[in-house]
Amino acid sequence: MVTTRSNDRGADGPASAEQRVLEAIRDAIFEHQLAPGTKLKEVSLAELFGVSRTVVRSALARLGHAHLVELRPNRGAVVATPSIEESRQVFEARTAIEEAIVAKVARTASARDAAMLREWVTSEEAAYARGDERGGVRLSVDFHRRLAEIAGNRVLSRYLDELVSRTPLIALAHRGQAPAPCGCDDHLALVNAIAAHDEHRAATLMRAHIAHLERALNLRHPDPPKSLAEVFGLAPADT
Numbered sequence: 001m002v003t004t005r006s007n008d009r010g011a012d013g014p015a016s017a018e019q020r021v022l023e024a025i026r027d028a029i030f031e032h033q034l035a036p037g038t039k040l041k042e043v044s045l046a047e048l049f050g051v052s053r054t055v056v057r058s059a060l061a062r063l064g065h066a067h068l069v070e071l072r073p074n075r076g077a078v079v080a081t082p083s084i085e086e087s088r089q090v091f092e093a094r095t096a097i098e099e100a101i102v103a104k105v106a107r108t109a110s111a112r113d114a115a116m117l118r119e120w121v122t123s124e125e126a127a128y129a130r131g132d133e134r135g136g137v138r139l140s141v142d143f144h145r146r147l148a149e150i151a152g153n154r155v156l157s158r159y160l161d162e163l164v165s166r167t168p169l170i171a172l173a174h175r176g177q178a179p180a181p182c183g184c185d186d187h188l189a190l191v192n193a194i195a196a197h198d199e200h201r202a203a204t205l206m207r208a209h210i211a212h213l214e215r216a217l218n219l220r221h222p223d224p225p226k227s228l229a230e231v232f233g234l235a236p237a238d239t
Contacts (some may be wrong), residue, residue: 017055020051026068026165037081038078064077066162068166087170090167090170091211091213093159097160097163098160101148101151101153101160105194108151109150117143123139124187144164145160189205190205
């Protein structure tokens with residue numbers, strides 16, 4: 001449950017209040033506490049966070065720009081429901097951007113960078129091992145952000161941040177009964193390629209990793225409904 005700290009009420013200015021509301025809603029979406037299609041009522045949120053509706057409206061507008069919230073004219077805001085085609089495009093974009101990022105990291109990473117990434121994967125494994133799937137998923141997603149930081153390309157990092165922020169929402173909308181959406185084994189293999197400064201292997205592993213994430217979701221269009229003749233295996237009787 002999202003809670004508001006009492007010492008935050010009225011203690012922060014409009015900008016920091018807006019950021020606080022934005023982060024709370026974003027984290028609730030990320031942690032699968034707000035499902036796709038959930039209504040985000042300005043009045044209720046303003047009361048919960050002790051802020052004005054203007055602050056809430058601005059936070060929702062920014063979340064809409066990040067494609068995490070759908071802003072519907074005259075009907076209010078809801079948590080976005082990514083379509084199958086949109087979800088496929090997100091993974092296609094992630095593949096292109098993350099191959100470039102990991103290739104640069106493999107080219108330039110220091111021993112300290114590789115050690116930090118290895119420790120990160122160890123933390124992921126520990127979270128999943130103790131049954132903390134939410135914590136594990138957060139660490140898994142942030143592993144990709146750490147790679148972007150090491151690469152040092154702000155433009156790629158900004159685009160990637162939006163894409164990885166949308167991935168948990170896509171997983172919630174299309175996951176079904178698939179396992180957790182990121183694999184520690186894949187991440188460890190990437191770290192090994194980075195430590196060996198093997199650009200080609202790192203890029204190849206990243207491409208396979210993103211494909212694995214996409215396959216774990218149900219991004220297939222449903223089959224068209226069968227005709228009555230197909231259902232019953234009968235041909236129409238002659239009249």
